[in-house]
Amino acid sequence: MISYGSAGMNGGGGRVRKASGLTLAQRMLLELRPQITEQRANRSSVIAHEGDHVSHFLLLLDGWIGLSKALYDGQTQFVDLLLPGDAILMSSSGASAAPFSAEALSDVRYIAFGEEMINGPEPAAARLRSHLVSSVAIRQARMSESLLRIGQGSAEMRISFALLELFVRLEAVGRTDGQKFHLPMNQRQLGQFTGLSNVHVCRTLRRFERNRVITSADHIDIEIVDIGALCDMADIDLDALRAEIVPTLPD
Amino acid sequence: MISYGSAGMNGGGGRVRKASGLTLAQRMLLELRPQITEQRANRSSVIAHEGDHVSHFLLLLDGWIGLSKALYDGQTQFVDLLLPGDAILMSSSGASAAPFSAEALSDVRYIAFGEEMINGPEPAAARLRSHLVSSVAIRQARMSESLLRIGQGSAEMRISFALLELFVRLEAVGRTDGQKFHLPMNQRQLGQFTGLSNVHVCRTLRRFERNRVITSADHIDIEIVDIGALCDMADIDLDALRAEIVPTLPD
């Protein structure tokens, strides 16, 4: 049995019920294939490269992973972020290559496993497959939202949306502490996620702080002070967002 | 049996082998559920609304469908385009709502069907499921590419990329005529796809024409004149793009 680190600040506001989802998927997989073992990677290490011929799923146990694509000149865009409990299909079935890189944004623990591990007839395999399909569908919804903000929104909207997306997702896995959460990305990476320059990310965040929308002592722990203002700027309804980009777990 | 319209100009350059994919998925589905019938919608009609509680797949037989999301003020972004043969899961399994709208960009013929239609144990159902999974994976790869260009690229890059993406995809289903293809979108819609204003789309296309990169008599039929220049501007390798965003079909 893989023990489940105590990592969490798991505070008041979180919907703790859903935190079980993380262990759920993990439990299913281990029940099915006890021989699979946990892997680790350090912050900034690249777990898989765009174009690599990796044929497997990742199930993230702890930490953050950024999925990115880059232009030839090095300009990079994060396509999605994996948070604890998220799973991803790195290469579509068949002979194709990974469409993006996976980089550890913090120290991470994860499980990697091939398609063959889960396409058996066991009920546990079936449940795991449906978990993975739903995770792909949720990712598609998240990427759609990102496309909308990045394509049509201002810097203010993009940043406020990114903060809220992360807050809502972390809340769902019990990784928030009231309105506070840990954001293991620097401003450059936040820019790569929102399609902005690091400088403009900085300016925008500073403006948010001046306007008492967020506070942060150390730039890595964010507290949302005025979540209403943030939602207005991001042009979202918080509950609708939750329903859309947070996995609903079967039990 | 649904007869298969002669719609196509199916000219020299296309990789005609793959055009069978369209009929393949269709054949599988009909073999499985003969009672399913084809539906039609006219240009500009909305087939499904963002947030609707549609629980089904769409399999597009002919025409183009735009998948879009909108901000409250009406600003719209196309998240992906469906071309003939493409399938999509409109709502993730379970109780969730459609994350985007589907609008007919041209007159279309399609098939809609529920999950229950394809989760049986028949081999045909299994093949269809895997076709749908791979179609979701390909869509994810395409959306990743779009995010990269829209987040990091210039208008020139976004437009050249969009043209090449569509060319490559149409080519794969035998809907190109040499370097020419039919593009049933106005400049406003092209802007919604690339995250640009209609005015800037116009300017950029005009520049491409002045530079002899493309030509177009009527704005709806595009001919790529200098595909090398287009690839340079889009920062892509054409074969790599094909491998990434065009479905590879089993037979």
Added chain:
DNA sequence: CGGCCATTTGACCGTTATCAACCGTAGTGG
């Protein structure tokens, strides 16, 4: 003909990128 719609073009301006300088913090080695 007149109305409608999409495209085109010019003028103007705001947002955001870029460049550069400076600062604070943490880590390293004397």
Added chain:
DNA sequence: CCACTACGGTTGATAACGGTCAAATGGCCG
């Protein structure tokens, strides 16, 4: 304890890119 370095954040100046507004053009259709 201090010098030195590295890194990320902050801030200002400047410029470019692309949005907005407005007007003109042109095709299409009643």
